[in-house]
Amino acid sequence: MLRKNKERRISLLRYWTTRYAITLAIGLLVLAMLSVVWIRHTTLENRLDVSEFLAAELASRIAGNQQEAAGGQETYLDDDMIEARDELMKMESPPSIFITDANGVILSASEQELYNRDSFPAVILKKDNDVQTFPSINNDNALVYLIKKPITVDDVTFGWVVMLQPEDEFADLNDEYRLLALLILGSGILGWAAIYILSRRLARPISAAAAAAKEIRNGNYGVSLMPSKAKEQEVYDLVTSFNDMAVRLEQLESIRAELLAGVTHELKTPVTSISGLLQAVKDDVVTGEDAKEFITISLNETERMQTMINDLLEFNTFAANALPVSTAPHELNALTRDIVHEWNLARNADSIPVHFHPGGHDLIVLTDPVRFRQIMMNLLNNAAHAIEGTGQMTVTVIDDGDGASIHVSDTGIGIPESEQTLIFERFYRGENKKYKVRGLGLGLPFSELLARAMDGDLELKETSPSGTTFTLKVKKVNVP
Incomplete structure (x- = not known):
């Protein structure tokens, strides 16, 4: 019993808002993790597709210039090729662009930090996959994406356009992550605010009913709750039922007080009458036939008082289901x-x-x-x-x-x-x-x-x- 009294109690508002906040935080955290995986995957796929498209576009321009050129391989780096490369360089994290001949020898390169050799192995260029990965020469734990497209004129491959870009630059999703974090945080705050407002709306009439119940427990039966304007049927029923109960209890308390006064009066009156009549007979105030009449009246009063007591006892016995009824x-x-x-x-x-x-x-x-x-x-x-x-x-x-x-x-x-x-x-x-x-x-x-x-x-x-x-x-x- 002592342990039960020491058990901590918290308010309804705090109980629901904290538990909802925990549940909401866990749910949003799981959702955020799944979203990060999905965004990383889809964004990487989209960026690889864009890079392939740009490499193909650059290869197409070089092939077109090759058809118009009268000379040899030095025509690979004309103004159109430089313009196409500049378009790629306008990207937030532009790739390293290499232009090679048919054997993989590098003819032109935007930078050589990712690859500092003179040529690309033929086995890489001849693979069917246009997108490949290999370890970085600076960091063995990092991967570099290689995207290649052939420079073809009349079905003859004259060279290759090769793009290199580190995986961390391809997967640079800071903006996407910031947007996701903003959405998750906003959803969390909005959800918590909604449950706080709803819990507060629900807690108010319950708190008011609890406070009014304490007043009734202390003997103040005149309390009543303000008429509820809540649209919730249960809250409306709680307020109206409590008010009806308070009125009923006040009436019953009034009846109880009247009962005490009434029973006292009903029993005291015949007792006083009997006592006075018998005292008169004892003191010889009345004698003969008058004394007999006084005794008869006393017996009648005694019988009437006994009837009231029997009614009270019989009612209590029946109310306790101790009085049988045989139908x-x-x-x-x-x-x-x-x-x-x-x-x-x-x-x-x-x-x-x-x-x-x-x-x-x-x-x-x-x-x-x-x-x-x-x-x-x-x-x-x-x-x-x-x-x-x-x-x-x-x-x-x-x-x-x-x-x-x-x-x-x-x-x-x-x-x-x-x-x-x-x-x-x-x-x-x-x-x-x-x-x-x-x-x-x-x-x-x-x-x-x-x-x-x-x-x-x-x-x-x-x-x-x-x-x-x-x-x-x-x-x-x-x-x-």
Whole structure:
């Protein structure tokens, strides 16, 4: 654990930019090496081709002059030949040019640093290859390229044009290498800048979310992230979801505070009442029938407090999956009719009738009748509490095809819009109900857990100032 805490953490921006820079550098280095090999090869080939062309051109001019000359071999070095040689000399690294007779004897040479003999061996001139290499006379490790072209008149070879140039001058690629280095460096900087900008754009909302999460961890639930203008769907979802979570946590924290105050009040009130009543009996403040009435009231308060505690314990037990639910096939219309009849008998004095509308045919569903009764009784209790004065409640069974639904409707005051998303939260009690009905706010959350445990669901179907409808969905058994 200690080692884990000491592990170095780096920012997202630095993490991605450094790793991308390393990957980019390695990739560009490999690309540069391959490019150097390719440029060296292609440039050398191109320069050799150009040199061959110039040697052939020079040989052609000399052959043309030979045809017009009346004399012997001294005509090889006329003005045209000097002009052609000067064109070659204008090259950045001009080759050494030799003009020989048919036997290889050197008649003219631009310079003799690369070759200082009087003639070229016949075996070199007679080879089929116009481009050859041989070691330099000054440096055995360096190569010299030899390019030869015959001086031919009427298919008769009168001599040779020979060009010599060192390999390092042929392969002098400083300009090409500088251009390649510039391109590689520019690509690297551009690529790094792009990933830096993109990583920074991605890191900002994540950093903001992390900072806001620390505030929430410290108990400040009022934080929120600025609305994101990012085009990335994931970043937008992160910001909006975090804001929704923060609002939700703030609501739950408010509910938790109200729960603590509410539970304290709900339990303290009967305890105070019981204590006062029993103290009055003990001190003989009341006697006879009054004392018995005080004791009866104390017992009722005790029973009510015990009911709240049992609800709390039962909810926690079920939420921990420790309370079993046993489902079996039952006829939904008959099961619901019995519950409505029981309710009407028990609550006859309240003058709030419940009208039952069964389904058009028998509906066999999988349910636990005990848990089903708990859910229905809670929904009917809530419906009765929502009605102020006179009104009515309706229970309707509907066949949904794959399942069945029980709609519990009332003509009460409805649920405010601000409370509709919170009614299934544990311990939440609405403003209209908080001061009129005693309880812990576990009825609907517990009923929802029970419904889902039976492969069904409980949801708020609709609500308005003229009434509310809850829908209990159950799983239907298809009977052939």
